[in-house]
Amino acid sequence: MLNRVVLIGRLTRDPELRYTPNGVAVTTFTLAVDRPYTNQQGQREADFINIVTWRGLAETCANYLKKGRLTAAEGRLQIRNYENNEGRKVYVSEIVADNVRFLESTQGQGNQGNYGNDYQGNDQQGNYQQQGQGQYQSQGQKSNFNDDPFASDGKPIDISDDDLPF
Amino acid sequence: MLNRVVLIGRLTRDPELRYTPNGVAVTTFTLAVDRPYTNQQGQREADFINIVTWRGLAETCANYLKKGRLTAAEGRLQIRNYENNEGRKVYVSEIVADNVRFLESTQGQGNQGNYGNDYQGNDQQGNYQQQGQGQYQSQGQKSNFNDDPFASDGKPIDISDDDLPF
Amino acid sequence: MLNRVVLIGRLTRDPELRYTPNGVAVTTFTLAVDRPYTNQQGQREADFINIVTWRGLAETCANYLKKGRLTAAEGRLQIRNYENNEGRKVYVSEIVADNVRFLESTQGQGNQGNYGNDYQGNDQQGNYQQQGQGQYQSQGQKSNFNDDPFASDGKPIDISDDDLPF
Amino acid sequence: MLNRVVLIGRLTRDPELRYTPNGVAVTTFTLAVDRPYTNQQGQREADFINIVTWRGLAETCANYLKKGRLTAAEGRLQIRNYENNEGRKVYVSEIVADNVRFLESTQGQGNQGNYGNDYQGNDQQGNYQQQGQGQYQSQGQKSNFNDDPFASDGKPIDISDDDLPF
DNA sequence: TTTT
DNA sequence: TTTT
Numbered sequence: 001m002l003n004r005v006v007l008i009g010r011l012t013r014d015p016e017l018r019y020t021p022n023g024v025a026v027t028t029f030t031l032a033v034d035r036p037y038t039n040q041q042g043q044r045e046a047d048f049i050n051i052v053t054w055r056g057l058a059e060t061c062a063n064y065l066k067k068g069r070l071t072a073a074e075g076r077l078q079i080r081n082y083e084n085n086e087g088r089k090v091y092v093s094e095i096v097a098d099n100v101r102f103l104e105s106t107q108g109q110g111n112q113g114n115y116g117n118d119y120q121g122n123d124q125q126g127n128y129q130q131q132g133q134g135q136y137q138s139q140g141q142k143s144n145f146n147d148d149p150f151a152s153d154g155k156p157i158d159i160s161d162d163d164l165p166f
Numbered sequence: 167m168l169n170r171v172v173l174i175g176r177l178t179r180d181p182e183l184r185y186t187p188n189g190v191a192v193t194t195f196t197l198a199v200d201r202p203y204t205n206q207q208g209q210r211e212a213d214f215i216n217i218v219t220w221r222g223l224a225e226t227c228a229n230y231l232k233k234g235r236l237t238a239a240e241g242r243l244q245i246r247n248y249e250n251n252e253g254r255k256v257y258v259s260e261i262v263a264d265n266v267r268f269l270e271s272t273q274g275q276g277n278q279g280n281y282g283n284d285y286q287g288n289d290q291q292g293n294y295q296q297q298g299q300g301q302y303q304s305q306g307q308k309s310n311f312n313d314d315p316f317a318s319d320g321k322p323i324d325i326s327d328d329d330l331p332f
Numbered sequence: 333m334l335n336r337v338v339l340i341g342r343l344t345r346d347p348e349l350r351y352t353p354n355g356v357a358v359t360t361f362t363l364a365v366d367r368p369y370t371n372q373q374g375q376r377e378a379d380f381i382n383i384v385t386w387r388g389l390a391e392t393c394a395n396y397l398k399k400g401r402l403t404a405a406e407g408r409l410q411i412r413n414y415e416n417n418e419g420r421k422v423y424v425s426e427i428v429a430d431n432v433r434f435l436e437s438t439q440g441q442g443n444q445g446n447y448g449n450d451y452q453g454n455d456q457q458g459n460y461q462q463q464g465q466g467q468y469q470s471q472g473q474k475s476n477f478n479d480d481p482f483a484s485d486g487k488p489i490d491i492s493d494d495d496l497p498f
Numbered sequence: 499m500l501n502r503v504v505l506i507g508r509l510t511r512d513p514e515l516r517y518t519p520n521g522v523a524v525t526t527f528t529l530a531v532d533r534p535y536t537n538q539q540g541q542r543e544a545d546f547i548n549i550v551t552w553r554g555l556a557e558t559c560a561n562y563l564k565k566g567r568l569t570a571a572e573g574r575l576q577i578r579n580y581e582n583n584e585g586r587k588v589y590v591s592e593i594v595a596d597n598v599r600f601l602e603s604t605q606g607q608g609n610q611g612n613y614g615n616d617y618q619g620n621d622q623q624g625n626y627q628q629q630g631q632g633q634y635q636s637q638g639q640k641s642n643f644n645d646d647p648f649a650s651d652g653k654p655i656d657i658s659d660d661d662l663p664f
Numbered sequence: 665t666t667t668t
Numbered sequence: 669t670t671t672t
Binding site for chain 4: 669670671672
């Protein structure tokens with residue numbers, strides 16, 4: 001009935017942009033989110049949390065996120081399950097994000113040091129809130145993937161147009 | 167760095183209270199959280215989200231929650247992994263809750279109908295916010311269970327005193 | 333850049349539905365949200381938090397919420413300011429909600445007692461998530477009201493069509 | 499019953515650290531949080547949201563936050579009211595934060611440019627989660643200030659030891 | 665399989 | 669009274 005998640009963490013690697021057979025953009029990435037305590041060895045562990053974004057937000061994320069970037073994501077926690085090669089049910093949890101904030105500018109060559117004053121550029125570079133018709137709309141979808149979108153295999157993701165949850 | 171989840175859903179079955187070898191209470195339950203859209207068949211699907219609570223909150227949850235109850239849970243999303251019998255890594259996601267709200271009173275025999283004015287009673291019955299020293303404390307823990315606390319097998323959970331994340 | 337609020341509380345009185353000159357529905361209500369501690373006198377204080385909803389969600393709230401109902405609201409915290417009669421700046425804070433959940437059924441005459449199994453009915457009765465084109469859209473708005481929408485005076489709220497934040 | 503806020507924004511000025519007569523640290527600051535849309539004039543407005551932190555977290559914030567810094571804050575929304583000089587009731591809303599994250603390093607002298615790899619230093623510099631005994635504890639408090647803690651006047655804040663909400 |  |  002209510003399902004809200006807010007995370008801040010760093011990308012464990014570059015985001016992956018794929019398209020459904022019908023051309024809908026899907027970007028996935030993983031955030032390493034430090035736990036609020038250190039373990040027996042005095043190390044800070046992290047949770048590695050999968051994020052999925054769709055459509056415009058997916059494209060913005062693919063364009064502006066990079067491995068290591070500090071990033072905020074907001075959305076709902078979804079638990080999917082699918083059968084693996086051996087016919088076993090595997091459970092996958094992921095955040096379906098409708099809001100992603102880029103907390104570090106692109107710092108690319110030539111941008112070192114003046115992090116303080118490129119806010120506007122930063123914003124133009126893609127902080128983006130999912131909106132508009134259909135975000136959580138519901139005509140004819142099935143939200144179960146046939147495969148794990150985080151199992152990157154170079155092929156288009158196995159999901160038909162009617163499979164989109166929005 | 168920041169990891170916050172708020173859920174409202176219904177218990178899929180009665181909560182399970184167990185104790186670590188050192189006597190620390192752990193209660194687990196699963197919330198069915200309806201998705202905000204209906205699928206192709208016009209049905210509302212749900213995510214089944216595992217919740218873990220510790221110590222005092224665990225005992226309160228065990229006492230006052232029941233299958234079917236509407237419940238709010240607040241905490242952080244944790245991704246654990248363990249090896250199953252076949253030596254495969256299995257990933258488990260769960261909410262480590264520090265705040266649980268009982269949105270329905272116990273309505274047991276004799277309490278039907280006046281849900282509207284037993285709010286205070288409701289509160290006495292155990293809405294509870296995890297607090298006090300050590301909630302997210304960090305002296306010597308290892309947060310990986312050796313087994314899945316949601317795989318209820320009647321035995322005490324396989325976790326030593328030093329294994330507690332708080 | 334990111335602004336998310338989740339509340340659970342009870343309506344302090346019936347919601348108020350009004351319309352802008354251009355016919356856009358606005359419903360306001362106040363949630364009493366108990367604080368997580370008791371005060372010196374052993375009493376539990378509460379925060380009284382104003383909620384604003386727009387359009388379809390406004391109408392659903394007006395139809396299904398009533399004084400005393402346990403309710404969840406999700407949205408963003410907004411701080412407006414206006415000048416009062418004496419030319420003083422007054423600050424008003426409110427939650428612009430995009431998701432409201434009715435945690436108690438209408439229990440009206442004849443519905444007492446079976447709260448446990450009318451979940452689906454409950455949902456039909458109006459739990460509602462703001463969606464669709466324009467939720468946070470931005471063509472031509474000014475988000476400052478000229479007066480406090482919570483100062484109920486029986487007149488249509490003083491806000492022109494162009495004043496809508498979405 | 500449940501009251502959770504997560505914000506990301508920038509400090510409108512340096513934080514202010516004060517002490518209660520009994521020596522409890524209180525730090526206040528204001529975050530400018532951009533709204534998710536632009537107004538009629540194409541400008542992005544912001545909400546200016548007051549944050550209060552207590553004890554250890556207050557001291558860390560005073561040490562490491564500065565005007566302009568991008569910052570995340572998590573806590574609960576509190577609505578206080580007090581009487582002003584003219585005997586009028588004034589309402590004040592603020593976030594009582596129990597978790598603050600410093601999203602930009604101190605970049606002070608000698609630290610320009612390598613924002614990417616000073617994470618650990620950053621963390622040592624004070625990201626801090628309120629914890630431990632008493633955070634939301636409740637023996638004998640009164641949460642109404644006699645004055646506005648955001649009305650900085652150089653004097654110690656007018657709040658007795660027993661007045662602390664935790 | 666992981667980020668800083 | 670406001671930040672970038």
